[in-house]
Structure formats: C-alpha cells, structure tokens
Amino acid sequence: MDASQVVKRVKYKSSVKAPGIDGILKMTRERFTFRPNDPSKSQSLNVDFRLIKGHKSSKEGSGKPALLNITKDQGGYFFEFENFPDRELCRDFVAKAIIANTSSGASEKATPINNEQLSSAEMQRRIKLLQEDSELQKLHQQFVMGGVLSETEFWATRKKLVDVNASRRVKQRVGLKSDMTFNVKPSSDGQSNRVTFNLTPEMIHQIFAEKPAVRQAYLNFVPNKMTERDFWTKYWRAQYLHSARNIVATAAEAAEDEELAVFLKQDPILASETRQKIRKVDPTLDMEADEGDDYTHIPGHGLAVENTKDELEAQYEPFKRSFMQDINRHAAVVLEGRTIDVETADTRTVAEALASSKRVELAKEASNGNVNQERLDRISRMSEIEDLQAPREPPVAPLCIKDPRDYFDSQQVNATNQEAGTKQMKSRLSTSEAYGSLRVFISEIRTVGLSDPIVRPEVAVMVFNGLTQNISSSKYQLGKNPHESILDTLPRVTKEELLLHWTSIQELLKHFWSSYPITTTYLYTKVISALLSYYVEFVPFVVIFSM
Amino acid sequence: MTSVTTKQYTDDVSLLMVLVDTNPLFWSSTTTSFSFSKFLSQLLSFLNSILLLNQLNQVVVIASGFNSCDYVYDSSLGPTNQRVETLLQKLEEFVSKDEELNRDDSVDGIGSSLLSGALSMALCYIQRVFRSGSLHPQPRILCLHGSQDGPGQYVAIMNSIFSAQRSMVPIDSCVIGSQHSTFLQQASYITGGVYLRPQHLDGLFQYLTTVFATDLHSRNFLQLPKASGVDFRASCFCHKKTIELGYICSVCLSIFCQHHKKCSTCGSAFGKPQTSDSTTNQKRKAPDT
Ligand SMILES: [Zn+2]
Ligand SMILES: [Zn+2]
Numbered sequence: 126m127d128a129s130q131v132v133k134r135v136k137y138k139s140s141v142k143a144p145g146i147d148g149i150l151k152m153t154r155e156r157f158t159f160r161p162n163d164p165s166k167s168q169s170l171n172v173d174f175r176l177i178k179g180h181k182s183s184k185e186g187s188g189k190p191a192l193l194n195i196t197k198d199q200g201g202y203f204f205e206f207e208n209f210p211d212r213e214l215c216r217d218f219v220a221k222a223i224i225a226n227t228s229s230g231a232s233e234k235a236t237p238i239n240n241e242q243l244s245s246a247e248m249q250r251r252i253k254l255l256q257e258d259s260e261l262q263k264l265h266q267q268f269v270m271g272g273v274l275s276e277t278e279f280w281a282t283r284k285k286l287v288d289v290n291a292s293r294r295v296k297q298r299v300g301l302k303s304d305m306t307f308n309v310k311p312s313s314d315g316q317s318n319r320v321t322f323n324l325t326p327e328m329i330h331q332i333f334a335e336k337p338a339v340r341q342a343y344l345n346f347v348p349n350k351m352t353e354r355d356f357w358t359k360y361w362r363a364q365y366l367h368s369a370r371n372i373v374a375t376a377a378e379a380a381e382d383e384e385l386a387v388f389l390k391q392d393p394i395l396a397s398e399t400r401q402k403i404r405k406v407d408p409t410l411d412m413e414a415d416e417g418d419d420y421t422h423i424p425g426h427g428l429a430v431e432n433t434k435d436e437l438e439a440q441y442e443p444f445k446r447s448f449m450q451d452i453n454r455h456a457a458v459v460l461e462g463r464t465i466d467v468e469t470a471d472t473r474t475v476a477e478a479l480a481s482s483k484r485v486e487l488a489k490e491a492s493n494g495n496v497n498q499e500r501l502d503r504i505s506r507m508s509e510i511e512d513l514q515a516p517r518e519p520p521v522a523p524l525c526i527k528d529p530r531d532y533f534d535s536q537q538v539n540a541t542n543q544e545a546g547t548k549q550m551k552s553r554l555s556t557s558e559a560y561g562s563l564r565v566f567i568s569e570i571r572t573v574g575l576s577d578p579i580v581r582p583e584v585a586v587m588v589f590n591g592l593t594q595n596i597s598s599s600k601y602q603l604g605k606n607p608h609e610s611i612l613d614t615l616p617r618v619t620k621e622e623l624l625l626h627w628t629s630i631q632e633l634l635k636h637f638w639s640s641y642p643i644t645t646t647y648l649y650t651k652v653i654s655a656l657l658s659y660y661v662e663f664v665p666f667v668v669i670f671s672m
Numbered sequence: 673m674t675s676v677t678t679k680q681y682t683d684d685v686s687l688l689m690v691l692v693d694t695n696p697l698f699w700s701s702t703t704t705s706f707s708f709s710k711f712l713s714q715l716l717s718f719l720n721s722i723l724l725l726n727q728l729n730q731v732v733v734i735a736s737g738f739n740s741c742d743y744v745y746d747s748s749l750g751p752t753n754q755r756v757e758t759l760l761q762k763l764e765e766f767v768s769k770d771e772e773l774n775r776d777d778s779v780d781g782i783g784s785s786l787l788s789g790a791l792s793m794a795l796c797y798i799q800r801v802f803r804s805g806s807l808h809p810q811p812r813i814l815c816l817h818g819s820q821d822g823p824g825q826y827v828a829i830m831n832s833i834f835s836a837q838r839s840m841v842p843i844d845s846c847v848i849g850s851q852h853s854t855f856l857q858q859a860s861y862i863t864g865g866v867y868l869r870p871q872h873l874d875g876l877f878q879y880l881t882t883v884f885a886t887d888l889h890s891r892n893f894l895q896l897p898k899a900s901g902v903d904f905r906a907s908c909f910c911h912k913k914t915i916e917l918g919y920i921c922s923v924c925l926s927i928f929c930q931h932h933k934k935c936s937t938c939g940s941a942f943g944k945p946q947t948s949d950s951t952t953n954q955k956r957k958a959p960d961t
Contacts, residue, residue: 531909533823552697559696560771566708576713584875
C-alpha cells in the first residue's frame with residue numbers, strides 16, 4: 126500500500142498565468158492538502174476528494190511546465206510539478222481517488238496497481254508513440270485522461286509496442302530538413318541597417334552539402350585568412366546581395382572583394398559535378414517520348430516563369446542564379462540524405478567529412494572506366510547514319526494477333542453464364558429496312574415533338590422503388606461479397622467514428638477480462654464503475670455492428 | 673491531381689459525353705420493346721435537364737452506329753434555342769451516312785455498334801478540353817448502349833477503358849438492351865462509373881435523372897447503384913474453360929490452361945516449363961525468342 130498517499134514538491138497557482146507559491150502537495154485517498162514553504166503565506170489548502178469533479182493536465186514534452194488542474198464544480202486548483210513523472214503519478218492518483226470517492230461502495234482497501242517510476246527515456250518513447258499514432262492518442266485521451274484506466278494499465282498491454290519501437294528507432298538516421306535554409310529571413314531591429322542571421326550546426330551542414338564551393342572556401346580561409354565569424358558574415362552578405370536581385374551591384378561588390386566573390390559566383394565545383402552527371406546521361410534518351418504522358422496542358426508546371434533579361438551583359442553571367450536551380454540542388458541534397466555520420470557541432474569537422482566523402486565517391490566512379498567506353502559505343506551505335514548502313518534485321522518481331530475476339534470470349538464466358546436464358550437477338554427487319562425505320566422514328570419526333578408527360582407517375586414510382594430497394598437491402602447482402610463492406614457505404618466521418626468506438630470497445634474488453642478473477646476491491650471498483658458503465662454506453666454500437 | 677483540379681471551374685460543372693447506340697438492327701430487334709422515338713424523347717429531356725442544372729455544364733452527343741460514329745451534338749456550339757432541332761437534324765444525316773457505308777446486308781443477329789470508336793472520340797474530345805482554355809468542366813462519359821458486345825473490338829475498347837482510367841474520366845453505363853454488356857461492366861468497374869441496366873425502360877428518363885445526372889462531386893455523398901458482383905475470372909483460350917491458375921503468353925497476354933509449344937494467338941514460341949522449380953514459377957512463361 127505504498128500508494129495510499131503521495132507527497133510532492135509543487136507550485137500552487139490560482140490560475141495558469143499566476144506566478145505560483147512553492148510548497149508541498151500531499152494526497153491521500155480522501156483528501157489533498159497543500160502547505161506553502163513560507164509559513165507566512167496563507168494559501169494552504171485542505172480539500173476533500175468528494176468535491177473534486179475531474180482533472181486536466183498540460184501536454185507533455187512541449188517545453189511547457191508540468192501542470193495538473195484539479196477541477197471542482199466551479200473553478201479548480203493548478204499545481205505545477207518539477208517534472209512530468211511526478212505529475213503523472215499524482216494525476217493517476219487523483220483519477221483513482223475520484224473514482225473511489227464517487228462510486229458508492231468506495232472502500233479504503235482498494236489496491237491500485239503500483240505506479241512504476243518512469244525513466245525519462247521511457248516517457249519519451251510513450252509520448253512519441255502517441256504522437257505517431259493518432260488512434261492510440263485518441264484511446265489514451267479517452268481512457269487515461271478520462272480516468273477510466275491509469276497510465277500504467279494503459280501501457281501494460283502495450284509493452285511490446287514500446288520495446289519494439291525502441292529497438293527499431295536506433296537504426297533510423299534522421300535526414301536533412303527539407304526547408305531551404307538559404308531563404309532564411311534575417312531578423313532586423315528596424316532601426317539600424319544591421320540584420321542578424323541565426324546559424325545552427327544543422328544549417329551549416331546543409332549549406333556545406335548543397336554548396337561545395339562554400340565548403341571548400343571554409344577549408345581554405347578559416348582560420349588562416351579570416352575568423353569563422355568573418356567567414357559567415359561574408360557568406361550572409363553574399364546571400365543578402367543575391368536576395369536583393371541587383372546583379373550590377375553584386376558584380377561591383379564582387380570585383381572589390383575577392384573572398385566575397387567566391388560566394389557570389391556560381392559554384393564551380395557544383396558546375397563540374399553537374400557536367401559529369403550530364404555526361405553520364407544516356408545520350409539516346411528520348412525526352413519527348415515522355416512528354417505527352419503527362420499533364421502537359423498545364424504550362425510551366427504551375428510556376429511563374431522568371432523573365433530573363435537578354436540585355437544582361439556577359440560580364441554579369443557568373444553572378445546569375447535562378448531560383449529553380451537552387452530548388453533543384455536543394456532537392457537533390459535532401460534526397461541524397463546524410464552522407465556523413467558526424468554528430469558534431471564543429472564546423473571544420475563537418476566540412477572535412479563532407480569533402481572526403483565526395484572524394485571517395487569520385488574515386489569510385491573513376492575506377493569503372495569501361496562504363497564510359499560502353500557509353501561511347503552506344504552513342505556511335507545510335508547515331509549512325511541510316512543511309513550508309515546495310516538493312517538490319519529488326520530486333521523485335523511485330524506483334525501479330527490472329528484473332529482479338531479470343532480475348533473477348535475468354536471473359537464473356539463467365540459473364541454470360543451468370544444470366545440464365547440468354548436469348549439470341551434477331552432483327553425483325555433487313556438492314557436497309559432497319560435504317561429506314563430508324564429515320565422514320567427520328568422524323569416522327571421532329572414532327573410530333575417530345576412525349577408529354579415524359580414519364581408517367583406510376584412508372585416513376587416503380588423506378589424509385591427499384592433504385593432505393595437496392596440501398597435498403599444492402600444489409601442483407603452483407604458478407605456475400607467479401608470485397609464490399611457495409612462500412613464502405615457509410616459517409617467517411619461516420620465510418621471513422623464507428624471504427625474509433627470499435628477500438629475503444631476492444632481496449633476496454635481487454636482490460637475487463639484481464640481484471641478477472643476479481644479478488645480485490647480495487648479490481649471490483651474498476652470493473653463495475655469504470656469499465657462497465659463505459660461499456661454500456663457503447664452497447665448500441667455493438668448492436669449495430671452485429672446486425 | 674491537384675494541378676488538374678485547379679483548372680476546374682467548380683466541382684459541380686460537368687462535361688457530359690453521351691454515347692448513343694444507333695445500331696438500326698438493335699432498334700428493330702425482336703426483344704426491344706422500346707421505340708427509338710420514345711428513347712429519343714426521354715434522352716433529349718435528360719440532356720436539357722443537364723444543361724439546366726448548371727449554366728456552365730456542357731453536353732456532347734456521339735452517335736455510335738453500325739459502320740461509323742460521329743459527333744451529333746455539342747452544346748458549346750450553335751444557338752441555344754434550337755438544341756433539339758440541331759441534334760435531330762445531325763442524327764438523321766448521320767444515319768443516312770452510316771447506311772451508305774454499309775456493305776454487308778446479311779448480319780448475324782443484331783450485330784454490334786462501334787462502341788470502341790465512340791469511346792475513343794469521347795476521350796479525344798476530353799483531352800482537347802483538358803489542353804485548351806484556362807478552365808474546364810469535369811468530364812464524364814455516359815454510354816447508352818443496347819447492342820451486343822462486338823468481340824472484335826475487345827482490344828480497342830480495353831485500351832479506351834484504360835486511357836479513361838488514367839485520365840480519371842468515369843464511364844457510366846446505362847444498358848438499354850436485354851443483355852448485360854461485359855464491356856461496359858468492365859468499363860464502369862475500372863473507371864469508377866455507374867453501371868445500370870434499367871428494368872423499366874419506359875421510365876428511362878427517371879433513371880437518367882436520378883442516377884446519371886449526378887455530378888462527380890455529389891457522388892461522394894450519394895449511394896448510387898453498384899454492379900452486383902461481376903465475374904472477371906478468365907477462361908482459357910484453348911477450351912473456353914474457366915480457370916484460376918494458368919499459363920499466360922508474355923507477349924500477347926493470351927491465357928491457356930496447359931502448356932503449349934506455341935502461342936495460338938500471336939505465334940510466339942514458348943520454352944520448356946521448368947518442372948523442377950516451385951509451382952509458383954509455372955504461372956508465367958516467357959517465350960523463347
Ligand atoms: Zn484450355
Ligand atoms: Zn501470345
């Protein structure tokens with residue numbers, strides 16, 4: 126009975142925003158008390174659990190304080206805990222205390238399942254699981270927050286889930302962010318001309334991965350030629366110039382500062398990598414063949430085309446940079462993922478690791494020399510001048526299907542077998558007579574006009590009955606066709622709601638049966654007051670399901 | 673698909689392509705209790721209702737005849753006050769032209785209309801609409817079909833069905849003949865359209881307005897008739913026997929119940945089956961070439 130009372134260090138607040146008073150919270154089965162550390166403060170509490178209607182708590186792991194709100198009919202009490210495990214413990218305790226005090230046969234002898242003290246890693250895992258699985262989160266909210274099950278009981282049946290996820294998580298590596306760091310908006314104080322850029326190790330990694338020239342420049346310049354701070358200042362200066370889109374000013378600044386020019390000019394390492402990639406593309410690839418395949422009726426893939434000015438002189442050419450290029454490069458790097466395994470904030474290490482991983486890649490490529498030869502052969506084969514070649518046997522045989530009707534018969538057999546008594550239809554007239562009568566019918570309607578009424582009311586009723594009978598009889602069709610379920614015929618929202626109830630019932634039943642045999646009063650209380658009353662709410666749904 | 677939907681006016685503006693079966697032998701067949709003029713009267717009222725449902729709605733009618741098919745009406749062209757006259761005039765001209773093309777006066781049964789051609793024309797029209805102008809209505813195809821399926825059109829029709837599926841154009845089928853149409857069952861099943869064979873043809877208009885007038889957006893909220901279990905199991909080409917497991921020619925996709933040396937459909941030579949391997953390998957055999 127170690128959980129017959131709980132004592133924790135907390136801050137008591139009259140509202141969420143209030144500063145709070147440090148003190149000790151003590152909870153027993155019947156009541157909770159709060160005693161401030163400073164005896165001169167008068168906000169001590171002594172509240173009977175019978176007055177308490179419920180409890181709420183703040184979200185975990187969101188950087189917010191661990192709050193617990195114990196609610197009365199009117200108002201309530203806020204307690205801020207030092208950590209989440211403390212809060213969890215007290216919350217479970219409050220939940221049980223409320224149940225014990227509201228149910229008629231409340232007894233002092235109730236034996237709750239011992240609350241384990243959770244490690245923060247365990248806690249993180251649970252939070253993660255809840256965040257990833259919205260269904261689990263709903264169940265958790267409904268039962269644990271609602272006080273039907275305790276946190277421990279809820280997770281007890283899911284030990285495997287927590288463990289499996291833990292072992293799997295280790296293997297997965299986090300990829301790069303898909304945001305474009307380069308469009309980071311500088312923060313400006315609005316008064317001076319000074320702008321501030323925030324740079325994180327994550328961003329540095331991404332910049333180095335996407336811009337090999339910047340990475341190379343860093344290795345060359347820092348720390349011999351300039352400090353790291355100067356380096357990044359120059360880098361952001363360059364970004365700022367680009368974002369201003371004044372190519373003339375950009376060129377002028379580059380001419381004055383040769384280090385800045387490195388950032389302003391197009392990336393030569395990237396350019397050579399691109400050239401190499403282009404060389405690897407199959408030269409016989411027919412890009413036009415794919416074109417008609419797509420929604421080509423949408424011009425420019427929905428992107429507004431940047432109008433390029435022709436009058437730009439050649440001297441500015443190296444400073445031109447298109448947004449499209451940036452996006453493509455960024456996408457390529459993100460897709461490639463983290464190529465290095467360095468978990469450090471040290472900029473130089475990251476730069477070196479990236480540079481060496483690139484070198485390894487290049488060396489690998491250089492070693493398959495015959496790939497290049499193959500490619501050359503292929504070009505010469507494909508680009509040969511037809512007139513000068515002897516006629517060659519076609520490498521493929523033309524498809525020659527003797528009788529396409531076979532395909533039809535292959536399926537028709539089953540379809541027509543279904544309807545008994547298929548009649549061989551015959552025309553009453555010869556072909557030319559039939560054409561004549563068709564024309565007579567058309568001219569008939571041209572002279573007489575449309576029939577009035579179009580449909581007689583009796584017929585319309587028959588049609589309506591026929592069409593709706595189909596719908597109302599659908600529940601009798603259940604199970605006859607395994608590919609169709611009555612659930613699919615319901616609107617999406619209703620379907621989701623039903624499925625949620627279904628999982629809720631399953632969860633409750635699991636706990637219900639696990640409580641047998643009922644040996645303690647605690648289990649008795651749990652089964653009768655919490656689970657059963659909850660279950661009864663769902664019985665109508667159960668009936669619908671079994672109909 | 674977001675890029676396509678952004679080009680639509682709103683979700684309830686429709687382009688309805690109506691394919692009308694004008695096979696004269698069907699309309700004069702012994703089992704058709706319903707005259708062509710009665711049919712036209714109900715169809716024309718239906719088309720008018722579609723155009724009244726939304727000012728931006730568009731209707732195109734394609735006649736699929738015995739020897740040819742052609743557009744007979746397009747609501748985006750011509751005056752709006754003479755719709756019926758224009759359509760009937762064009763239809764009459766079409767029937768005469770279709771008769772001129774006829775060479776064969778002795779037809780087995782009631783023959784079939786050129787559904788494949790009509791479907792292709794409808795899809796071409798839809799593709800043109802997709803590629804022109806800044807906004808377009810949401811297209812769908814409605815087949816009013818009564819003739820027997822033409823086995824010779826199988827490949828062409830399946831190709832049309834798959835292109836419709838790829839362009840996300842549903843094919844609705846309203847079968848007015850006395851037999852179900854395998855083609856249209858498949859077409860509606862694959863493209864997510866509605867397949868229906870009305871029991872009371874006198875009430876055709878009621879069926880059309882109740883079931884086929886619904887635009888694609890509204891269909892999300894309605895329970896439209898569903899084809900009750902179509903049997904798509906195949907039967908072998910050699911004995912017309914229904915099989916669950918068989919040999920498929922990897923060149924032409926013909927199905928056989930036993931191993932052959934040569935494909936009877938396309939003439940490809942098959943290699944020997946590898947009996948030592950597990951049975952799963954026997955499902956498909958590549959030709960030897
Ligand atoms: Zn066979
Ligand atoms: Zn074949």
